[in-house]
Amino acid sequence: MIVAIASGKGGTGKTTVTGSLAWVWNRKVTAVDLDVEEPNLHLFLKPEILGREVAALEVPVADESKCTACRACADLCQFKAISVLGSVLLTFPEMCHGCGGCIAVCPEKALSSGTRELGEILWGRAAGRIGFCMGRLRVGEAMSPPLMRAVMEKLASASPNAPTDVLIDAPPGTSCPAINAVLPSDAIVLVTEPTPFGNHDFRLAHAAFRPLEKPMAVIINRAGLGDRSVYEYCHSEHLPILAEIPFDRRLAEAYSRGRIVAEALPAMNQVFTELVCRLREWAPVESVREVALDA
Numbered sequence: 308m309i310v311a312i313a314s315g316k317g318g319t320g321k322t323t324v325t326g327s328l329a330w331v332w333n334r335k336v337t338a339v340d341l342d343v344e345e346p347n348l349h350l351f352l353k354p355e356i357l358g359r360e361v362a363a364l365e366v367p368v369a370d371e372s373k374c375t376a377c378r379a380c381a382d383l384c385q386f387k388a389i390s391v392l393g394s395v396l397l398t399f400p401e402m403c404h405g406c407g408g409c410i411a412v413c414p415e416k417a418l419s420s421g422t423r424e425l426g427e428i429l430w431g432r433a434a435g436r437i438g439f440c441m442g443r444l445r446v447g448e449a450m451s452p453p454l455m456r457a458v459m460e461k462l463a464s465a466s467p468n469a470p471t472d473v474l475i476d477a478p479p480g481t482s483c484p485a486i487n488a489v490l491p492s493d494a495i496v497l498v499t500e501p502t503p504f505g506n507h508d509f510r511l512a513h514a515a516f517r518p519l520e521k522p523m524a525v526i527i528n529r530a531g532l533g534d535r536s537v538y539e540y541c542h543s544e545h546l547p548i549l550a551e552i553p554f555d556r557r558l559a560e561a562y563s564r565g566r567i568v569a570e571a572l573p574a575m576n577q578v579f580t581e582l583v584c585r586l587r588e589w590a591p592v593e594s595v596r597e598v599a600l601d602a
């Protein structure tokens with residue numbers, strides 16, 4: 308079972324939920340931070356890092372002595388990452404999506420495969436029982452989806468010794484990175500807060516993810532704050548509310564100290580333990596993803 312924990316805006320408690328769910332999960336589980344621009348799940352789970360590798364994208368490298376300026380590559384590239392100006396071939400590696408199309412169509416074999424560093428992938432184990440994996444985007448790199456895909460490929464290609472559930476901490480919002488983060492999931496859990504801002508961005512996220520046709524459910528954080536508009540929207544859209552996490556100063560204190568709230572507060576441990584049961588009842592997808600990141 309792969310569950311993506313997502314939200315329409317930052318600061319709703321998505322990482323708090325992911326960390327606590329992983330903490331109380333009662334089967335083999337791997338927590339994956341796909342918020343690669345600002346990963347912070349490791350600050351709470353505090354995993355022992357067992358390995359890391361650089362992730363890179365395949366980009367074209369030109370041999371200008373072979374180029375006849377035929378434009379076949381420029382006409383093919385949908386991202387304007389390669390261009391011909393007069394008789395001069397120009398490449399813009401930072402705009403390249405690594406599809407390899409230009410290399411394939413060049414009749415003169417003037418393009419070969421080079422690499423652009425995207426960032427790094429780190430993996431390890433938290434509390435001796437929680438698998439952990441994260442991507443960290445290189446400073447200055449603009450495109451996060453290729454690194455997110457590399458993180459998930461790392462998960463899929465790791466030694467298939469034991470099945471594990473996967474909890475994805477997705478980046479907030481409704482843009483390309485958020486969509487890419489929930490794509491590999493079997494189900495999406497949206498974390499929101501019952502405030503006008505929370506309701507507004509929650510609706511946007513629901514609308515953005517709906518075309519993916521994945522089961523979606525809701526966790527309401529800071530329940531007791533704000534108004535009833537989020538509840539009314541969930542009711543009208545038949546979105547199940549799996550849990551309400553109360554607006555409680557002790558949660559903020561635990562968070563500010565980098566604690567997993569399910570570990571720090573017994574009442575929260577109970578809330579998240581019950582949430583795991585509800586998640587299973589709601590999305591009873593078989594655990595079929597094979598991962599052994601400590602191999």
Ligand code: SF4
Pocket residue numbers: 365366367383384385386387388389402403404405406407408409410
């Ligand atoms: S690899 Fe794809 S995206 Fe990159 S320059 Fe070539 S055609 Fe464009």
Ligand code: SF4
Pocket residue numbers: 369373374375376377378379380381391396412413414415416417418
């Ligand atoms: S396809 Fe090859 S030969 Fe044609 S412009 Fe591009 S690099 Fe030059």
